[in-house]
Amino acid sequence: MTCAEIERTSAFLDGELDASAGAEAERHIETCKHCQALVAVAGEASEALRGRAARLRAPASLRARIAQNLADEAKVVRLTSLRPVRRQFWLGAASGVGASAIAAALALAVMVLPAAESLTASLVDDHVQALSSGQTIAVVSSNHHTVKPWFAGRAPLSPPVSDFAGEGFALAGGRVDWVAGGKAAVVVYRHGGHEIDLYVWPSQAVAPPRRSERRGYHVVSWRARDLTLAAVSDVQSDELDRFVRLVQTAVE
Amino acid sequence: MDNRQTEFEAMAMPHLDAAYSLARWLSRSPTDAEDIVQEAMLRAFRAFDAVRGETVRPWLMAIVRNCFRDHNAKARRHEPASETVLEHLVFDGPSPEAEALGASERRRLDRMLALLPDDYREVLLLREMEDMSYREISEAIGAPIGTVMSRLARARALLKDKWLAEDAR
Numbered sequence: 001m002t003c004a005e006i007e008r009t010s011a012f013l014d015g016e017l018d019a020s021a022g023a024e025a026e027r028h029i030e031t032c033k034h035c036q037a038l039v040a041v042a043g044e045a046s047e048a049l050r051g052r053a054a055r056l057r058a059p060a061s062l063r064a065r066i067a068q069n070l071a072d073e074a075k076v077v078r079l080t081s082l083r084p085v086r087r088q089f090w091l092g093a094a095s096g097v098g099a100s101a102i103a104a105a106l107a108l109a110v111m112v113l114p115a116a117e118s119l120t121a122s123l124v125d126d127h128v129q130a131l132s133s134g135q136t137i138a139v140v141s142s143n144h145h146t147v148k149p150w151f152a153g154r155a156p157l158s159p160p161v162s163d164f165a166g167e168g169f170a171l172a173g174g175r176v177d178w179v180a181g182g183k184a185a186v187v188v189y190r191h192g193g194h195e196i197d198l199y200v201w202p203s204q205a206v207a208p209p210r211r212s213e214r215r216g217y218h219v220v221s222w223r224a225r226d227l228t229l230a231a232v233s234d235v236q237s238d239e240l241d242r243f244v245r246l247v248q249t250a251v252e
Numbered sequence: 253m254d255n256r257q258t259e260f261e262a263m264a265m266p267h268l269d270a271a272y273s274l275a276r277w278l279s280r281s282p283t284d285a286e287d288i289v290q291e292a293m294l295r296a297f298r299a300f301d302a303v304r305g306e307t308v309r310p311w312l313m314a315i316v317r318n319c320f321r322d323h324n325a326k327a328r329r330h331e332p333a334s335e336t337v338l339e340h341l342v343f344d345g346p347s348p349e350a351e352a353l354g355a356s357e358r359r360r361l362d363r364m365l366a367l368l369p370d371d372y373r374e375v376l377l378l379r380e381m382e383d384m385s386y387r388e389i390s391e392a393i394g395a396p397i398g399t400v401m402s403r404l405a406r407a408r409a410l411l412k413d414k415w416l417a418e419d420a421r
């Protein structure tokens with residue numbers, strides 16, 4: 001039991017109509033008992049919900065956990081500018097300054113690990129988030145002459161874009177996303193019912209692990225010239241390897 | 253503490269209660285809400301550089317919504333959701349207006365809201381709790397404005413039908 005005009009009536013309540021459509025909606029509501037009931041109940045719902053946004057207090061324990069998470073994460077993110085430290089360490093090692101070099105080496109070993117893990121986490125989280133929001137592709141095209149220029153001005157680099165439809169990996173499009181605080185070009189491929197996201201970003205001091213897995217998604221990453229590339233997908237790992245070899249051949 | 257963290261906390265933490273409220277209303281579970289908000293703040297922090305200069309709150313609420321979706325998808329995979337269980341998970345938060353006049357009406361509405369399908373409830377919550385525009389909601393849920401408009405209308409029509417059906421009883 002409803003009226004064909006409920007969308008307009010509802011948009012009218014939200015102030016999303018222009019003046020003339022609004023006036024029409026108003027005239028309709030005056031004559032339609034369904035829409036009158038809709039307005040009344042929507043008004044109750046609105047009143048009940050409005051102002052409740054911050055009514056519940058986040059528990060102090062949650063607040064503390066978040067603060068801790070952020071502090072841990074901040075440590076990891078700082079590592080992306082690790083290059084100078086690393087250089088010092090090599091210098092130190094070469095000149096035989098033993099103790100500090102060893103200390104630096106230990107610090108590096110301890111610190112690089114979470115950074116690498118965090119990159120995997122960041123890639124997979126981004127991939128999953130893009131999939132679940134249905135926003136994996138900002139430029140839809142199977143033509144690399146369309147996809148490649150789209151990245152110009154949007155991404156910090158021009159990613160390698162090729163179509164491997166003949167080999168079972170069809171180019172589907174691209175988007176720009178943020179990975180561990182930096183912008184990355186993402187080239188999207190389809191393989192069967194699966195999606196493969198190829199993330200490309202300028203190389204940083206911390207290399208992602210060559211091969212990792214998180215929440216059932218595989219990540220294979222490598223460097224080519226001054227780029228870091230990472231393929232993320234839930235396809236079987238040998239299929240992902242086949243895809244990576246195709247891209248590597250195309251890049252070289 | 254590093255600058256980026258300080259800056260993020262200054263921008264995002266004032267919205268923590270709102271993020272938690274939204275997560276509670278979306279998930280209808282205090283423990284899930286905590287997990288969702290914790291994950292959301294971490295994701296927000298990782299992507300933080302992207303939003304400088306943008307409005308923080310709708311962006312943060314969109315992340316909370318996405319985390320809820322992921323959380324839900326994961327939970328479904330492990331244990332198929334039972335509708336009868338969901339019906340008992342009606343919002344039970346402290347409500348200062350509980351003693352006020354109309355509290356039972358409000359409770360009735362809360363119960364109906366809790367029973368709306370996720371797709372409908374989330375647009376209604378973003379619209380009414382967060383006062384987001386259709387455009388902002390469209391960006392938050394990654395769907396066209398037309399979809400936002402029709403989901404909102406259907407959410408309200410469903411509430412209306414449930415409401416009238418109970419009145420008629």
